[in-house]
Amino acid sequence: MISKRIFLTGATGTAGRATLAALQEAGHDVVCFARSAVDLGGEVRVGDIGDAASLVRDGFRGEAFDAVISCIASRSGTPRDAWAVDHDANLSLLRAAREASVGQFVLLSAICVQKPLLEFQRAKLAFEAELIASGLTYSIVRPTAFFKSLSGQLDRVRAGKPFLVFGDGTLTACKPISDRDLGRYIAGCLEDAARHNAVLPIGGPGPAITPLDQVAALEAILGHEVRVKRVPVAMISAIRGGLRIAGRFSGKLAEKAELAGIGRYYATESMLVWDGARYDAEATPETGADTLFEFYAQVIGEGRSVALGDHSVF
Structure with missing residues (x-):
């Protein structure tokens, strides 16, 4: 494999750190662009990705790069944050890359944009x-x-509290992917011509799992029954509806309505390939070897918690 010089953004996030590790593992020379001088085990240049001038001056510095990889994403998903980061900051990065004569750009997006009902999805698209x-x-x-994203209830279950599911617990399914497998897949886009000029939905190793499948796995790992509490989807819909009405008079409540909408989306939509009529697990590509249930077993066996950050979705 030929070593390439890579300009990486979003390296302080979960997926970004995994991508950096995979790039370094593959022998690439990586320059990370971040808001502060954090220790990432490689070269970090400090600047503001939302500032086109900073990207050119503090980031690229007139130097040559073979590719840009963007792993940035808005933290909240609210409209202002989404358009500022998922769209505007990435667009500034793209323009800086073109100015620097970079020939390749790898973008970390999200499978949920294939059925866009929320503002952050529209910004990404x-x-x-x-x-x-x-x-x-x-x-x-x-x-x-x-x-x-699927570990938000581990602590409550270990504390004897019920596992919360929306509807009957089978409304949604996904093929979870580990940070390591995702990072390696992103890094592989540099060399794999089949991944060039392509939109690439990707999951971890199958089969697709539902919230009730998670409950069954936790029971096997913990060795006892896990109680289930069913939450009506209508409840979160009603909350969102009320917030949307109130949001006409308050920007803060309008943002809360958007967050409620995000919660409802993840409670009712699968993270699988959408063919225009249904979610198709078989059509959802797989990569890597790490499984969610092995991750659960490791976390529980070590008696530790998962630092959720912005991933507290279940």
């Missing part, structure tokens, strides 16, 4: 369109759920 039209060789990686 708008940038995807800009990237596709840019003339650069592109790879748009759309992963399914992360392990952390």
Whole structure:
């Protein structure tokens, strides 16, 4: 494999750190661009990704790079944050890359954009369109759920509390992917021509699992029954509806309505390939070897908690 010089953004996040590790493992020379001088085990340049001038001055510095990899994502998913980060910051990065004559751009997106009902999904799709039209060789990686996203209830279950499911617990399914497997897949986009100029939905090793499958796995790991509490989807819909009405008079409540909408989306939509009529587990590609239930067993066996950060979705 030929070593390449890579400009990486979002390296302080979960997926970004895993991507950095995979790039370094493959022998690439990586320059990370971040808001502060954090120790990532490689070169870090400090600047503001939302500032086009900072990207050029503090990031690229007139130097040559073979590819740019963007792992940035808005933290909250609210409209202002989503358009500022998922679209505008990525667009500034794309323009800086073109100015620096970079030939390849790999974008970490999300599988949920295939059925866009929320503002952060629209922001991601708008940038995807800009990237596709840019003339650069592109790879748009759309992963399914992360392990952390499905670990928000481990502590409550170990404390004897019930596992919360929406509806009957089988409304949604996904093929969870580990940070390590996702990072390696993203890094592999640099060399694999089959991943060039392509939109790439990707999951971890199958089969697809539902919330009730998670309950069964936890019972096997813990060695006792896990109680289940069913939450009506209508409840979260009613909460969102009330917040949307109140949001007409308050920007803060409008943001809360959007967050409730995000919660409802993940409670009712699967993170699998959408064919226009249904979610198709068989059509959802798989990569890697790490499984969610092995991750659960390791976390429980070590008696530790999962630092959820912005991934507290179940």
